[in-house]
Amino acid sequence: MIVKDDRILAVCLLAGKMMIESGSEMYRVEDTMQRIAYNAGAAHCETFTTPTGLLMSLGESRVQILQVTHRTINLEQVERINALSRRFAVHEISLGAFHQALLQLNREAVVFPAWLQLIAAAVISSTLMILYNGVWFDFPSTAIIGTVGYAIFYFGKQRWQVNFLNEFFASLAIGLLAWAAVRLHLGQRLDLIIIGAVMPLVPGVPITNAVRDILAGHLLSGLARGLEALLSVSAIGIGIALTFRLF
Amino acid sequence: MQEVGTFCLQIGFSYLATVAFGICTNVPRRALNACGLTGAAGWIVYWVLFQFHLGRMLPNLLGAFVIALVSLFFARRNKIPVIIFNIPGLVPLVPGGLAYQAVRAFVLGQYLNGIQYAIQVAMIAGALAIGFMLAQFVGNSRLLHWHR
Numbered sequence: 001m002i003v004k005d006d007r008i009l010a011v012c013l014l015a016g017k018m019m020i021e022s023g024s025e026m027y028r029v030e031d032t033m034q035r036i037a038y039n040a041g042a043a044h045c046e047t048f049t050t051p052t053g054l055l056m057s058l059g060e061s062r063v064q065i066l067q068v069t070h071r072t073i074n075l076e077q078v079e080r081i082n083a084l085s086r087r088f089a090v091h092e093i094s095l096g097a098f099h100q101a102l103l104q105l106n107r108e109a110v111v112f113p114a115w116l117q118l119i120a121a122a123v124i125s126s127t128l129m130i131l132y133n134g135v136w137f138d139f140p141s142t143a144i145i146g147t148v149g150y151a152i153f154y155f156g157k158q159r160w161q162v163n164f165l166n167e168f169f170a171s172l173a174i175g176l177l178a179w180a181a182v183r184l185h186l187g188q189r190l191d192l193i194i195i196g197a198v199m200p201l202v203p204g205v206p207i208t209n210a211v212r213d214i215l216a217g218h219l220l221s222g223l224a225r226g227l228e229a230l231l232s233v234s235a236i237g238i239g240i241a242l243t244f245r246l247f
Numbered sequence: 248m249q250e251v252g253t254f255c256l257q258i259g260f261s262y263l264a265t266v267a268f269g270i271c272t273n274v275p276r277r278a279l280n281a282c283g284l285t286g287a288a289g290w291i292v293y294w295v296l297f298q299f300h301l302g303r304m305l306p307n308l309l310g311a312f313v314i315a316l317v318s319l320f321f322a323r324r325n326k327i328p329v330i331i332f333n334i335p336g337l338v339p340l341v342p343g344g345l346a347y348q349a350v351r352a353f354v355l356g357q358y359l360n361g362i363q364y365a366i367q368v369a370m371i372a373g374a375l376a377i378g379f380m381l382a383q384f385v386g387n388s389r390l391l392h393w394h395r
Binding site: 023024028073074079080112117119120123124128131132194195198205208212241 | 256260261263264266267268269270271272273274278326327328330333334337338341343344346347348350351353354355375376379380
């Protein structure tokens with residue numbers, strides 16, 4: 001029985017940690033952890049989750065902590081853990097198989113290839129530029145500048161071990177390139193080119209999650225997430241602002 | 248005729264932008280199309296209302312409301328977490344342009360202008376949140392329980 005309780009705790013905490021790392025809202029994290037414990041036959045459990053770590057207790061005296069050190073956005077991961085939890089709930093897989101599947105997912109996360117993400121960044125930049133009343137003349141230059149910005153953001157995240165540095169350099173490059181494009185008569189509306197090209201970098205997921213966490217009563221998580229989003233918005237803003245100062 | 252063309256362009260481009268953002272945030276492949284439809288529905292509601300000169304708040308609120316409802320529908324139909332649809336769907340409505348104007352005004356020393364833009368950004372973010380809240384309220388009520 002003792003061994004089984006340890007296993008339940010391990011599975012719940014790992015699932016919760018992976019969901020926080022992938023950018024899930026806190027409500028869903030706690031709900032999933034409690035469902036897993038309930039379906040595994042645990043009598044009573046309490047969870048406490050924040051974006052930087054989570055705590056769970058089973059029964060009277062059994063408590064474990066897990067720290068969360070990095071957070072990215074991978075909605076597919078959230079969906080897979082959710083699907084595994086549903087399969088566990090209808091007894092399609094055992095607790096051991098569930099644990100193995102989670103460990104496997106943790107080792108090799110499923111992501112879209114880099115080239116596809118770069119094309120997607122080009123599409124986001126250019127289409128949103130048009131939706132925000134841009135001119136068709138700027139379409140190609142916005143697509144290219146947006147791609148370069150996202151490439152710096154994406155590869156910088158893996159290379160440099162400093163948070164927010166990649167966002168800063170990406171937006172600085174966007175500002176400089178947009179200015180150069182307008183100067184070389186490859187673009188007309190500097191403002192809209194920059195807004196379009198910055199859109200793939202904007203931390204939409206953390207902001208949305210922060211608001212939802214706060215509304216759901218997870219004040220601590222909402223504030224922490226909101227602060228993280230505010231810092232990356234500032235990094236982007238300073239990168240753009242430097243361009244205005246230089247010219 | 249030109250209006251019809253613009254209308255189709257708005258739908259098509261908001262669909263594309265949402266799907267592309269879904270690729271960047273690694274949405275499951277089978278949900279990408281539904282993501283695009285969610286984003287297009289929300290944006291077109293916002294855009295049409297904005298054309299009727301209803302200001303910025305009401306169109307944003309109703310746009311977010313529609314996004315949340317449509318994603319709730321897709322989430323229940325496909326048994327997928329709702330955030331997979333409403334996070335990419337919200338992207339066209341994010342007040343990026345106003346935030347940019349605010350930063351620019353602050354850097355150029357026009358603090359009053361900057362504060363004005365910043366307050367608008369905060370109010371739009373609030374309108375989006377209220378739109379989501381209303382949809383959650385409607386979704387939790389008995390009206391919209393397709394199946395469970």
